Amino acid sequence: MMEVLPDPLTRAMFLSTGGEANEAALRLAKLHTGGHEVLAFAGSWHGMTAGASSSTYSAGRRGYGPGLPGTMALPTPNAYRCPIAHCRERCDFTCLDAGIALTDAQSVGAPAAAIVEPILSAGGIVPLPEGYLTRLKHLCDERGFLLIIDEAQTALGRVGTLFAFEQHGVIPDILTLSKTLGGGLPLSATVTTEAIENDAADKGFLHFTSHVSDPLPAAVGRAVLHTVLAEDLAGRAVTMGARLRAGLIELQERHEAIGDIRGVGLMLGVDLVRDRDTREPDERFGTAVTERCMELGLNVNIVKFPGLGSVLRIAPPLTISAADLDLGIEILDQALTDCR
Numbered sequence: 001m002m003e004v005l006p007d008p009l010t011r012a013m014f015l016s017t018g019g020e021a022n023e024a025a026l027r028l029a030k031l032h033t034g035g036h037e038v039l040a041f042a043g044s045w046h047g048m049t050a051g052a053s054s055s056t057y058s059a060g061r062r063g064y065g066p067g068l069p070g071t072m073a074l075p076t077p078n079a080y081r082c083p084i085a086h087c088r089e090r091c092d093f094t095c096l097d098a099g100i101a102l103t104d105a106q107s108v109g110a111p112a113a114a115i116v117e118p119i120l121s122a123g124g125i126v127p128l129p130e131g132y133l134t135r136l137k138h139l140c141d142e143r144g145f146l147l148i149i150d151e152a153q154t155a156l157g158r159v160g161t162l163f164a165f166e167q168h169g170v171i172p173d174i175l176t177l178s179k180t181l182g183g184g185l186p187l188s189a190t191v192t193t194e195a196i197e198n199d200a201a202d203k204g205f206l207h208f209t210s211h212v213s214d215p216l217p218a219a220v221g222r223a224v225l226h227t228v229l230a231e232d233l234a235g236r237a238v239t240m241g242a243r244l245r246a247g248l249i250e251l252q253e254r255h256e257a258i259g260d261i262r263g264v265g266l267m268l269g270v271d272l273v274r275d276r277d278t279r280e281p282d283e284r285f286g287t288a289v290t291e292r293c294m295e296l297g298l299n300v301n302i303v304k305f306p307g308l309g310s311v312l313r314i315a316p317p318l319t320i321s322a323a324d325l326d327l328g329i330e331i332l333d334q335a336l337t338d339c340r
Contacts, residue, residue, distance in 0.1 A: 001189070001225055004162055006171055008193040014213045014221070018152035018178030019047025021188035022115065024207045025174045026051040028192060029113035029146045031200050037070035037107055039099075039114035039145065042083060043123020044076075046115055046150055055115055058122040059305045072106055074099035074114075078126045080260045080271060081279065091129040100139050107143075113174070114140050115148040118164035124303050124311040125262055125269025133168040146173040146196075152188075156180040156225065157234035157318055159265040160241065167264070183224040187217040233318040237265040240325060244268060244314065247329035255336045257285055266320075269303075270312040285339060286310035292335035298328055 002010055015021050030036055040046065040055035047053060053060065054067030061067070075083035075095035086094050114136065120126040140147050149172035154164035158180060161167055165175070173196065178188035211217065228234065245261065248270060252258040259273035272289070274280045283304045290302045290312070303311040312332075316325065 001221065002191075004225070004229070005175070005191065006166075008195070009171065009175060009191050010194050011197040012189050012191045013207070014218050015188045015190065015209055016186040016211050016214075016217070017047070018150070018176065018188050019049045019052045020209055021152075021176040021178055021190045022046045022052040022055075022148070022150055023049045024190040025148045025176050025192075026055070026113060026115065027207055028174060028190065028196065028200050028205065029148060031203050031205055032196050033112045033144060033146060035070075035110035035112040035144070036068070037072065037103075037111050037145075038068075039072050039074050039103060041076045041116060041120060041123060042073045043078070043120045043126060044073075044115070044117065045120075045122035046117075058120075070108075070110065070112070072103055074103070076120060076123050076126055077129055077132055078120075078124065079129070080262065081124075091132065093129070093132060093135055096132065096135060096139070104143075111144040113146040113148050115150055117150045117152075118154050118168065119159065119264060119267055121153050121267075121313060122303060122305070124271065125267065125313055127262060127264050128168065130168075133165070133170045137170050148172060148174040148176065150176045152176065152178040153180065153315070154267065157228050157237050157265075158267050158315065160234055160238040162228070162234055164264070181221045181224060182217060183220060183227075185217050185220045186211075187221045189221075228318075231319075234265075237318055240316075240318075240320060240322070241265040241268070243322060244316070244325055244329070247326065248314075251329065251333055251336065254333075257282060257336065257340070263314075266316055266318060268314045270314065272310045272312065281310040283310045286312065288339040289332075289335045292338050293331055296331045296334060298331040298335075300332065 042057045045058050046056050054071045077091045079091040155177050175191040248261045257272050260271035272282050272286045274282045293300045301313045
Protein backbone atom coordinates (compact mmCIF):
# COMPACT_ATOMS: atom_id res chain seq x y z
CA MET A 1 0.00 0.00 0.00
CA MET A 2 2.81 2.40 0.83
CA GLU A 3 3.91 2.38 -2.82
CA VAL A 4 0.75 4.21 -3.90
CA LEU A 5 1.00 6.92 -1.25
CA PRO A 6 3.05 10.11 -1.71
CA ASP A 7 6.03 10.95 0.43
CA PRO A 8 6.34 11.43 3.31
CA LEU A 9 3.50 9.01 4.16
CA THR A 10 5.62 5.90 4.63
CA ARG A 11 4.56 4.28 7.92
CA ALA A 12 1.34 2.37 8.66
CA MET A 13 -0.40 0.57 11.50
CA PHE A 14 -3.20 -1.82 10.54
CA LEU A 15 -6.29 -2.11 12.72
CA SER A 16 -9.88 -3.32 12.37
CA THR A 17 -12.25 -0.35 12.18
CA GLY A 18 -12.31 3.30 11.19
CA GLY A 19 -12.96 4.32 14.78
CA GLU A 20 -9.83 2.44 15.87
CA ALA A 21 -7.77 4.04 13.10
CA ASN A 22 -8.94 7.52 14.12
CA GLU A 23 -8.35 6.74 17.78
CA ALA A 24 -4.77 5.73 16.99
CA ALA A 25 -4.32 8.85 14.84
CA LEU A 26 -5.50 11.14 17.62
CA ARG A 27 -3.29 9.44 20.23
CA LEU A 28 -0.34 9.69 17.85
CA ALA A 29 -0.98 13.38 17.22
CA LYS A 30 -1.32 14.17 20.91
CA LEU A 31 1.86 12.36 21.85
CA HIS A 32 3.84 13.92 19.01
CA THR A 33 2.67 17.50 19.60
CA GLY A 34 2.33 17.34 23.37
CA GLY A 35 -1.08 19.00 23.01
CA HIS A 36 -4.63 17.80 23.47
CA GLU A 37 -6.79 20.24 21.46
CA VAL A 38 -8.60 18.67 18.50
CA LEU A 39 -10.68 20.35 15.79
CA ALA A 40 -13.38 18.59 13.77
CA PHE A 41 -16.36 19.63 11.66
CA ALA A 42 -19.77 20.17 13.23
CA GLY A 43 -21.15 17.53 10.81
CA SER A 44 -18.36 15.03 11.37
CA TRP A 45 -18.44 11.30 12.04
CA HIS A 46 -15.15 9.70 13.10
CA GLY A 47 -16.20 6.81 15.30
CA MET A 48 -17.66 5.81 18.65
CA THR A 49 -14.53 5.12 20.71
CA ALA A 50 -13.58 7.72 23.33
CA GLY A 51 -11.36 10.08 21.36
CA ALA A 52 -13.10 9.57 18.02
CA SER A 53 -16.57 10.08 19.52
CA SER A 54 -15.43 13.29 21.20
CA SER A 55 -14.70 14.63 17.71
CA THR A 56 -17.93 13.25 16.20
CA TYR A 57 -20.52 16.00 16.11
CA SER A 58 -23.22 14.83 13.69
CA ALA A 59 -24.90 12.52 16.22
CA GLY A 60 -24.47 10.39 19.32
CA ARG A 61 -23.26 13.08 21.73
CA ARG A 62 -26.09 13.31 24.25
CA GLY A 63 -26.47 11.22 27.37
CA TYR A 64 -22.93 9.85 27.60
CA GLY A 65 -21.25 12.49 29.74
CA PRO A 66 -18.51 14.90 28.71
CA GLY A 67 -16.23 14.39 25.74
CA LEU A 68 -12.48 14.71 26.01
CA PRO A 69 -11.12 18.13 27.01
CA GLY A 70 -9.93 20.31 24.15
CA THR A 71 -12.33 19.11 21.45
CA MET A 72 -13.71 21.98 19.36
CA ALA A 73 -16.02 22.14 16.34
CA LEU A 74 -15.46 23.98 13.07
CA PRO A 75 -18.47 25.02 10.94
CA THR A 76 -19.16 22.54 8.12
CA PRO A 77 -18.48 24.31 4.78
CA ASN A 78 -21.83 23.43 3.23
CA ALA A 79 -22.69 26.26 0.84
CA TYR A 80 -26.21 24.87 0.35
CA ARG A 81 -26.83 25.13 4.09
CA CYS A 82 -24.27 27.73 5.16
CA PRO A 83 -23.70 27.24 8.91
CA ILE A 84 -23.19 30.98 9.49
CA ALA A 85 -25.92 32.09 7.03
CA HIS A 86 -23.32 33.93 4.97
CA CYS A 87 -22.95 32.37 1.53
CA ARG A 88 -25.28 30.66 -0.92
CA GLU A 89 -24.09 28.16 -3.53
CA ARG A 90 -20.37 28.94 -3.25
CA CYS A 91 -18.31 28.77 -0.03
CA ASP A 92 -15.83 31.64 0.36
CA PHE A 93 -14.20 30.14 3.50
CA THR A 94 -15.68 32.76 5.84
CA CYS A 95 -16.94 29.85 7.96
CA LEU A 96 -13.37 28.55 8.26
CA ASP A 97 -12.00 31.94 9.25
CA ALA A 98 -14.76 32.32 11.84
CA GLY A 99 -14.16 28.81 13.17
CA ILE A 100 -10.42 29.36 13.51
CA ALA A 101 -11.02 32.70 15.24
CA LEU A 102 -13.20 30.90 17.79
CA THR A 103 -10.54 28.21 18.13
CA ASP A 104 -7.90 30.83 18.86
CA ALA A 105 -10.17 32.39 21.49
CA GLN A 106 -10.78 29.04 23.22
CA SER A 107 -7.32 27.53 22.89
CA VAL A 108 -5.15 27.10 25.97
CA GLY A 109 -2.11 26.78 23.74
CA ALA A 110 -2.10 22.99 23.46
CA PRO A 111 -2.80 22.19 19.78
CA ALA A 112 -2.81 18.56 18.67
CA ALA A 113 -4.77 17.94 15.46
CA ALA A 114 -7.60 18.81 13.12
CA ILE A 115 -9.39 15.70 11.87
CA VAL A 116 -11.53 16.07 8.73
CA GLU A 117 -13.30 14.06 6.04
CA PRO A 118 -12.75 15.20 2.40
CA ILE A 119 -16.47 14.54 1.90
CA LEU A 120 -18.55 14.63 5.05
CA SER A 121 -20.85 11.64 4.77
CA ALA A 122 -23.01 11.60 7.92
CA GLY A 123 -22.98 15.39 7.64
CA GLY A 124 -25.05 15.18 4.46
CA ILE A 125 -22.54 14.41 1.65
CA VAL A 126 -20.63 17.69 1.80
CA PRO A 127 -17.44 17.81 -0.32
CA LEU A 128 -14.84 20.28 0.92
CA PRO A 129 -14.79 23.24 -1.50
CA GLU A 130 -11.83 23.72 -3.83
CA GLY A 131 -9.00 25.40 -1.95
CA TYR A 132 -10.54 24.83 1.49
CA LEU A 133 -8.22 22.02 2.54
CA THR A 134 -5.15 23.97 1.41
CA ARG A 135 -6.17 26.91 3.57
CA LEU A 136 -6.99 24.65 6.52
CA LYS A 137 -3.57 22.97 6.29
CA HIS A 138 -1.89 26.39 6.26
CA LEU A 139 -3.86 27.55 9.32
CA CYS A 140 -3.08 24.29 11.12
CA ASP A 141 0.63 24.57 10.37
CA GLU A 142 0.66 28.14 11.69
CA ARG A 143 -0.83 27.00 15.01
CA GLY A 144 0.92 23.66 15.46
CA PHE A 145 -2.04 21.37 14.68
CA LEU A 146 -1.37 18.21 12.70
CA LEU A 147 -3.83 17.54 9.88
CA ILE A 148 -5.55 14.13 10.01
CA ILE A 149 -7.58 13.23 6.93
CA ASP A 150 -10.18 10.52 7.51
CA GLU A 151 -10.72 8.67 4.22
CA ALA A 152 -12.83 5.83 5.57
CA GLN A 153 -15.36 6.27 2.77
CA THR A 154 -13.50 8.21 0.09
CA ALA A 155 -10.26 6.26 -0.42
CA LEU A 156 -9.37 3.66 -3.03
CA GLY A 157 -11.13 5.03 -6.05
CA ARG A 158 -14.62 6.08 -4.97
CA VAL A 159 -14.12 9.76 -5.83
CA GLY A 160 -12.20 9.15 -9.05
CA THR A 161 -8.68 9.16 -7.63
CA LEU A 162 -7.03 6.64 -5.35
CA PHE A 163 -7.26 9.07 -2.44
CA ALA A 164 -9.49 12.13 -2.16
CA PHE A 165 -6.72 14.32 -0.73
CA GLU A 166 -4.96 14.06 -4.10
CA GLN A 167 -7.72 16.22 -5.60
CA HIS A 168 -6.93 18.99 -3.12
CA GLY A 169 -3.15 19.06 -3.54
CA VAL A 170 -2.68 18.54 0.20
CA ILE A 171 -0.77 15.74 1.92
CA PRO A 172 -1.98 15.06 5.47
CA ASP A 173 0.31 14.51 8.44
CA ILE A 174 -1.78 11.44 9.26
CA LEU A 175 -4.15 9.52 6.98
CA THR A 176 -6.77 7.05 8.18
CA LEU A 177 -8.38 4.38 6.03
CA SER A 178 -11.03 1.76 6.72
CA LYS A 179 -14.23 0.56 4.99
CA THR A 180 -12.95 0.53 1.40
CA LEU A 181 -9.59 -0.96 2.40
CA GLY A 182 -10.99 -4.32 3.54
CA GLY A 183 -13.55 -4.81 0.79
CA GLY A 184 -16.09 -5.99 3.37
CA LEU A 185 -13.60 -7.44 5.86
CA PRO A 186 -12.82 -5.40 9.02
CA LEU A 187 -9.56 -3.65 8.16
CA SER A 188 -8.31 -0.13 8.73
CA ALA A 189 -5.02 1.72 8.75
CA THR A 190 -3.38 4.72 10.36
CA VAL A 191 -0.68 6.09 8.08
CA THR A 192 1.88 8.76 8.94
CA THR A 193 5.40 9.99 8.29
CA GLU A 194 8.68 8.51 9.41
CA ALA A 195 9.45 11.63 11.45
CA ILE A 196 6.17 11.47 13.40
CA GLU A 197 6.47 7.72 13.91
CA ASN A 198 10.06 7.95 15.17
CA ASP A 199 9.22 10.77 17.56
CA ALA A 200 6.19 8.92 18.92
CA ALA A 201 8.21 5.71 19.30
CA ASP A 202 10.90 7.58 21.23
CA LYS A 203 8.16 8.86 23.54
CA GLY A 204 6.78 5.34 24.10
CA PHE A 205 3.74 5.35 21.80
CA LEU A 206 1.38 2.53 22.73
CA HIS A 207 -1.77 1.48 20.88
CA PHE A 208 -2.75 -2.18 20.86
CA THR A 209 -5.94 -3.95 19.83
CA SER A 210 -6.74 -7.66 19.47
CA HIS A 211 -6.02 -7.66 15.73
CA VAL A 212 -3.42 -4.93 15.31
CA SER A 213 -1.36 -5.63 12.17
CA ASP A 214 -3.10 -9.00 11.72
CA PRO A 215 -1.65 -10.63 8.57
CA LEU A 216 -4.94 -12.17 7.35
CA PRO A 217 -6.96 -8.94 6.84
CA ALA A 218 -3.77 -7.23 5.66
CA ALA A 219 -3.52 -9.80 2.86
CA VAL A 220 -7.14 -9.07 1.94
CA GLY A 221 -6.37 -5.35 1.87
CA ARG A 222 -3.48 -5.99 -0.48
CA ALA A 223 -5.80 -7.96 -2.78
CA VAL A 224 -8.38 -5.15 -2.70
CA LEU A 225 -5.75 -2.58 -3.64
CA HIS A 226 -4.47 -4.81 -6.45
CA THR A 227 -8.02 -5.13 -7.83
CA VAL A 228 -8.69 -1.39 -7.62
CA LEU A 229 -5.52 -0.68 -9.59
CA ALA A 230 -5.75 -3.56 -12.06
CA GLU A 231 -9.36 -2.80 -12.99
CA ASP A 232 -8.96 0.99 -12.83
CA LEU A 233 -11.92 1.34 -10.50
CA ALA A 234 -11.05 4.98 -9.91
CA GLY A 235 -11.53 5.66 -13.61
CA ARG A 236 -14.73 3.67 -13.51
CA ALA A 237 -15.98 5.84 -10.63
CA VAL A 238 -15.49 8.91 -12.84
CA THR A 239 -17.46 7.38 -15.73
CA MET A 240 -20.25 5.83 -13.66
CA GLY A 241 -20.35 8.86 -11.38
CA ALA A 242 -21.00 11.14 -14.34
CA ARG A 243 -23.79 8.82 -15.49
CA LEU A 244 -25.30 8.76 -12.01
CA ARG A 245 -25.13 12.53 -11.64
CA ALA A 246 -26.75 13.04 -15.05
CA GLY A 247 -29.58 10.74 -14.05
CA LEU A 248 -30.10 12.57 -10.76
CA ILE A 249 -30.07 15.96 -12.49
CA GLU A 250 -32.78 14.69 -14.85
CA LEU A 251 -34.82 13.66 -11.80
CA GLN A 252 -34.25 17.09 -10.25
CA GLU A 253 -35.82 18.72 -13.29
CA ARG A 254 -39.01 16.75 -12.71
CA HIS A 255 -39.15 16.54 -8.90
CA GLU A 256 -39.36 19.81 -6.96
CA ALA A 257 -38.38 18.00 -3.77
CA ILE A 258 -34.78 17.59 -4.99
CA GLY A 259 -33.11 20.77 -3.83
CA ASP A 260 -29.44 19.94 -4.31
CA ILE A 261 -27.23 17.24 -5.77
CA ARG A 262 -23.64 17.18 -4.54
CA GLY A 263 -20.67 14.90 -4.18
CA VAL A 264 -17.81 13.50 -6.22
CA GLY A 265 -17.46 10.34 -8.30
CA LEU A 266 -19.64 7.54 -6.97
CA MET A 267 -20.37 9.30 -3.67
CA LEU A 268 -23.35 11.58 -4.22
CA GLY A 269 -26.05 13.11 -2.06
CA VAL A 270 -29.59 14.20 -2.90
CA ASP A 271 -30.88 16.93 -0.57
CA LEU A 272 -34.68 16.71 -0.25
CA VAL A 273 -36.56 19.89 0.62
CA ARG A 274 -40.09 21.14 1.22
CA ASP A 275 -39.35 24.29 -0.74
CA ARG A 276 -36.40 25.02 -3.03
CA ASP A 277 -36.40 28.66 -2.04
CA THR A 278 -36.32 28.25 1.73
CA ARG A 279 -34.42 24.95 1.49
CA GLU A 280 -36.30 23.59 4.48
CA PRO A 281 -35.48 19.87 4.79
CA ASP A 282 -38.32 17.41 4.25
CA GLU A 283 -37.49 14.62 6.66
CA ARG A 284 -40.90 12.97 6.48
CA PHE A 285 -40.73 12.77 2.71
CA GLY A 286 -37.14 11.56 2.80
CA THR A 287 -38.02 8.72 5.15
CA ALA A 288 -40.98 7.74 3.00
CA VAL A 289 -38.82 7.73 -0.14
CA THR A 290 -36.18 5.46 1.39
CA GLU A 291 -38.85 3.06 2.64
CA ARG A 292 -40.51 2.98 -0.78
CA CYS A 293 -37.14 2.44 -2.47
CA MET A 294 -36.55 -0.56 -0.22
CA GLU A 295 -39.97 -1.99 -1.13
CA LEU A 296 -39.02 -1.62 -4.81
CA GLY A 297 -35.64 -3.30 -4.30
CA LEU A 298 -33.28 -0.32 -3.88
CA ASN A 299 -31.39 0.29 -0.64
CA VAL A 300 -30.76 4.04 -0.19
CA ASN A 301 -29.46 5.39 3.10
CA ILE A 302 -30.71 8.74 4.38
CA VAL A 303 -29.11 11.38 6.61
CA LYS A 304 -31.70 13.17 8.72
CA PHE A 305 -29.78 14.33 11.75
CA PRO A 306 -31.03 17.68 13.12
CA GLY A 307 -29.59 20.64 11.21
CA LEU A 308 -27.97 18.50 8.50
CA GLY A 309 -30.90 18.26 6.11
CA SER A 310 -32.70 15.25 4.66
CA VAL A 311 -30.11 13.79 2.32
CA LEU A 312 -30.13 10.53 0.38
CA ARG A 313 -26.61 9.06 0.43
CA ILE A 314 -25.84 7.24 -2.81
CA ALA A 315 -22.60 5.25 -2.96
CA PRO A 316 -23.02 2.15 -5.15
CA PRO A 317 -20.29 -0.45 -5.66
CA LEU A 318 -17.45 0.72 -7.89
CA THR A 319 -18.13 -2.32 -10.05
CA ILE A 320 -21.77 -1.41 -10.68
CA SER A 321 -22.95 -1.85 -14.26
CA ALA A 322 -24.56 0.91 -16.31
CA ALA A 323 -27.76 -1.13 -16.45
CA ASP A 324 -27.96 -1.45 -12.67
CA LEU A 325 -27.20 2.24 -12.25
CA ASP A 326 -30.02 3.14 -14.63
CA LEU A 327 -32.36 0.76 -12.83
CA GLY A 328 -31.55 2.47 -9.54
CA ILE A 329 -32.44 5.85 -11.04
CA GLU A 330 -35.73 4.41 -12.34
CA ILE A 331 -36.61 3.04 -8.90
CA LEU A 332 -35.75 6.32 -7.21
CA ASP A 333 -37.90 8.14 -9.76
CA GLN A 334 -40.83 5.87 -8.98
CA ALA A 335 -40.35 6.27 -5.22
CA LEU A 336 -40.23 10.05 -5.50
CA THR A 337 -43.45 9.95 -7.52
CA ASP A 338 -45.25 7.47 -5.30
CA CYS A 339 -44.48 9.36 -2.08
CA ARG A 340 -45.86 12.70 -3.23
